[in-house]
Amino acid sequence: MIRLLILVLFLIPNISKAEVLDNISFTIKENCSMDKYTSIVDEFRKNPIVQKHGYKVKILSPVSSSNMTVHYWEGTTASIKDFQGFVSEMRPQLATSGSAENKLMAKFNQCITNHSRSVHDEPFEIDTSKAKQVDVWGVKIKDSCSLKEWMGFSEEYNNIVSQYGMKGNIKSPVFTPDINNYYWVNYSNSGTMLQSAQAKFDDNAAKKGTPENAMDSNINDCLTVTSKETFAIINR
Numbered sequence: 001m002i003r004l005l006i007l008v009l010f011l012i013p014n015i016s017k018a019e020v021l022d023n024i025s026f027t028i029k030e031n032c033s034m035d036k037y038t039s040i041v042d043e044f045r046k047n048p049i050v051q052k053h054g055y056k057v058k059i060l061s062p063v064s065s066s067n068m069t070v071h072y073w074e075g076t077t078a079s080i081k082d083f084q085g086f087v088s089e090m091r092p093q094l095a096t097s098g099s100a101e102n103k104l105m106a107k108f109n110q111c112i113t114n115h116s117r118s119v120h121d122e123p124f125e126i127d128t129s130k131a132k133q134v135d136v137w138g139v140k141i142k143d144s145c146s147l148k149e150w151m152g153f154s155e156e157y158n159n160i161v162s163q164y165g166m167k168g169n170i171k172s173p174v175f176t177p178d179i180n181n182y183y184w185v186n187y188s189n190s191g192t193m194l195q196s197a198q199a200k201f202d203d204n205a206a207k208k209g210t211p212e213n214a215m216d217s218n219i220n221d222c223l224t225v226t227s228k229e230t231f232a233i234i235n236r
Helices: 002-010 034-045 048-052 080-094 100-111 147-164 191-205 211-222
Strands: 019-028 056-064 071-077 112-122 133-141 166-175 182-188 223-235
Touching (some): 019 080, 034 048, 034 056, 034 100, 048 080, 071 080, 100 112, 147 166, 147 182, 147 211, 166 191, 182 191, 191 223
Antiparallel strands (some): 019 071, 019 112, 056 071, 056 223, 112 166, 133 182, 166 182
16 A cells, blocks of 8 residues: 555655645554553654654544544645655565564554545645644535636635634545545634634625625535534644
């Protein structure tokens, strides 16, 4: 899987400057705990290979989800080049018995069960360093629309919702079981603020002639929503 991942990444030059997201879903085993798991994550962060390539991690825990036992590891690098370097250098160390990386992976395997892995890129540079909660909307682009069009009105969307304390981004699939499945993610500094921001947008979207109403029409014309989940960012 890692070899295929590297090949796919090299074949997609248009995301070379976008932030890359490495998403892994997992559940915690009965003999482990979230505190124990995050201590292993902290150990991972101190690894020289991780630090060399600027690979950062945050853990997302479900607040509202179809499966409340599934958490997400979200690793990020600043560019595709950094991610390629991280994967290429980490892979042989993980396979080397007795290496620090191999021992670290054994700790992870004792604590969690991984379920799926996908790689996305986020085209917009937004500051989420203080974000505490995120809405994740699963979407598909309609045949009458395009990713370019979506990205175009997404910038306007952010101009609207930023006044409410919310920021949005697109997760565009790079390596995923469903290459047509995108995500629209909205970040905020608290769960209360996130709910309030969405409610204000929805209220104004119901009023004809408002920027929110026009934006809501753009969204409905371009996208089909397939799911919605909310996560707390519990460790970064």
